[in-house]
Amino acid sequence: MAAREPRWHTLGSAGVLDALSTGERGLSATEAAARLERYGENRIAGDEGASVPAIVLRQFRSSLVLVLLVAAAISLAVGEGVDALAILLIVVLNAVLGTVQEWQAEQGMKALRRMLGLRAVVVRDGRETEVDAAVLVPGDIVRLESGQKVPADLVLIATTTLQVDEAPLTGESEPATKVEGALPGETPLAERENLAYMGTTVVNGRGTGAVVATGMATEFGWIAGLSRRVEEVKTPLTRRLDLLSRRVGEIALAVAVLVVLIGLLQRREVYELFLTGVSLAVAVIPEGLPAVVTLSLAVGVKALMRRHCLVRHLAASESLGSVTVICTDKTGTLTRNEMAVSMVALPGGERVAVEGRGYEPTGTFLVDGAAVMPGMVPGLQVFLRAGAVCSHASLTVDEDGRPGILGSPTEGALVVAAARAGIRREDLPAIEEEASFSSARKRMTVAVTEGEGRVAYMKGAPEVVLGHCTRVLTGGRVRPLDGVTRTALQDGLEEAAQGGLRVIATACRRMKPGEGLEEPAFIFLGYAGILDPPREEAPEALGLCRQAGIDVVMITGDAPATATAVARAVGLPGTGVVRGADIDAMDDDALLKTLRETKVLARVTAEHKLRVIDLFTREGAVVAMTGDGVNDAPALKKAHVGIAMGVKGTEAAREASDIVLVDDNFASIVAGVAEGRRETDNIAKFTRYLLSSNIGEVVAITGGLLAGLPLVLLPAQVLWVNLVTDGVTALALGVEPAEKDVMRRTPASPEAGVLPRRAAAGVALIGAAIGALVLTIFALALGAGEERARTLAFTGLVVFELVNLFNFKSLHAGVLETGLFSNPSLIAAAAASLLLQVAAVYAPPLQAAFRTVPLTGPDWLLLLLVGLPLLLLGEGYKWVVGRGEK
Structure with missing residues (x-):
């Protein structure tokens, strides 16, 4: 039994009561219990939020994490248990950090959660009683009062000046007046004035209704079910990291094969081949990358919270920075969601402007721009x-x-x-x-x-x-x-x-x-002329979107005239308005062409929103969707970034979203985009930094193998550099301040990957230079003994990578432009990494673990002087490519 069955609104009060086998005395307690057993509780499945095990499992979806698990297994198989344990610890740390962040977001969701209707007044056995709304069943007779949420789908059998706010379901900004009686079968859902729907709110009057649907059988439940049927799209970051992990896996396999072939040709011992293979596998794979990405995103999540954005899934914060299209609701996002009298026109021709903020009972009356006392205007x-x-x-x-x-x-x-x-x-x-x-x-x-x-x-x-x-x-x-x-x-x-x-x-x-x-x-x-005033900050926020190359489309269930007026008031570009009926009449090509010119969609349904987002996505756009109603939930889930309203949004919208706006303000979305772009830039910075370092390690180890030299770097040494030294500094790159032009450039293509072609050339060039320097130092120092040569190579690698760190403070600006000391965390991280390396060289326990010997002061000075040209190499590359490659 469901409200979506077309017959309920056609039957009239008597017909409904007869069909439900009930009456004005309601059901008996026995019959109500039997029906509860038959229909189940009046709940929307999924309202409880994600469980901790589900959140934990989400942390292992990344392809890069799977590559690390394979690397750990290989290390264990060849007897390098310490290396395997270190990699597994990184994987666990990554999972813990991600789980903690998402669990905190779930707790924030619970704090924001508005239950749909915890209690309901129902007539049973001829007596009114208050019950938990979860035990309502079809056939129950429910009383409605002003201010109450409708607890189930009802056919109304008596009303007194009853008005219901149906905006969460239909998108209509004006309350719907409700009356009893039969309606024609073809009456649209939004015009069925004899039905009251679960999740809507009584704003005036009172009424009595017979329950015709509960739980997932309600209109609310049907749309919630539609949300679960929508396939989630991968975020741009997930797609980029998946692509990177595939490339890394392919390179690791190719390097392993190369090592075996070269080793067999050189008649090296099998154990040495295994040891070299493990070293190269460790060198190829950026073990610290998942943890650094997670920590960087966690830092970004905290920054977004300060900008009134509660992030439910870590990757969503970065995805916000990749957005190319924002499909925004109107009410409460671009407007205040506070109906206000803006003008009074009197029969004598006088027009009086009314100003004031929100529902404050104080304000100003103006005639021809001049403030007047209300009593001075006759009438x-x-x-x-x-x-x-x-x-x-x-x-x-x-x-x-x-x-x-x-x-x-x-x-x-x-x-x-x-x-x-x-x-x-x-x-x-x-x-x-x-x-x-x-x-x-x-x-x-x-x-x-x-x-x-x-x-x-x-x-x-x-x-x-x-x-x-x-x-x-x-x-x-x-x-x-x-x-x-x-x-x-x-x-x-x-x-x-x-x-x-x-x-x-x-x-x-x-x-x-x-x-x-x-x-x-x-x-x-x-x-009187009444409107929902635009937010003061909305025009500036929309201007920033245009400057940043982001298309904004208003999608609302409201009337075309109202939507057009708001679009004009906030400065939304485009011509005309597209109605839901127009969308139905167009094929995909025609609709997509229209959407390029028309930025206002009115009288739309949940299905229309899904279709629009699907079209944008198929064209390669990264889509953010904002919404607050039940009818927004499927589109919120379908979009790359679903943004729900935290103050006036429904639970269905918040559960389907990636981000919840604590203040329901469009300007907060734009501030979030700026923060997301900072994260996107910084993830690219430290990813390229880590890859350039790993390339240096591979070049040094492979070069030594080809030259017939002893193993240049031991597996434990490479793992120390990747996890301890590189990890600390890469994390500091993750908090690099936003660059000045962050909102003055077009979004990066989601298909570009973490490492576009020109950027890959620069990373390879710098990595090869690091590897060549490490190999040269090792070869020249071999005369003083293998351990001393390897200690110099090991330490030189750390010093060169710390110098290289400053090449990646910006992807296109010089280090003097960004400022050497603009990020104190970076200076502190570099100093910490250097101190850790000093400990690895001089502390006896670490000397034993990494097989190092003490170095002299001149050794350190020489390594620094040899590494400084890496800065010039980075600056020169940026200049050659026009300092515009991102």
């Missing part, structure tokens, strides 16, 4: 009073002292505007009689006692309110509503609506004894 206070009286909304204050509203956002906007003029809702007369708003009536009329008589107030769609009026209030006097005035008012209303404003009109009249509530001859008081 303004009467209009504001009418909007506040004809309303069920009220102002609230949370525990932190922040103002808010309880009730319909539109009514709340009118109440706030009145409060800014000193008219408080609690000081106004109570409603005595009411004709509620409905989609058919499009107006709300109330009667209150004022003075010695009763007054009727009307609020609603301007054309409907105007149709009930025969008089207008202008200049503080009531006048007949003539044709000229009516035409002028209609023209103004049309202009306001085309500007994306939600327009609400008010009217009033003094009631005579015995008169009905909605007798004609109302007095037209004016109309």
